[in-house]
Amino acid sequence: MIDVLAPKPLAKAIGARCETQRHLDCLNRQIAARAGRQAITVKVRSRARRRSGPRLYHQELVDRLAFERWGELDTLASRLAVQEQIIDALEHCGDAPVSPGAR
Structure with a gap:
């Protein structure tokens, strides 16, 4: 006998994982974009005085912003691992063999 309900939980779990991954990617893009905007703002304000290289400063901003939102990032990463x-x-x-008595 073919179990037509078996693929549904797997498909639902895969869909949930994709949605969580999409949310995590969106959050990372938001952090990177905000860090980029802040780096440009700081660069414009302090043209005469250089703190560090633009890439290094941008990464520092990304790290700071990620730290500020670590709770949300950690929750999504944990949810993704469980999924x-x-x-x-x-x-x-689904790979397990069906025993003859189960039919």
């Missing part, structure tokens, strides 16, 4: 485990478990269950 990966669920997907692995569902894929592993």
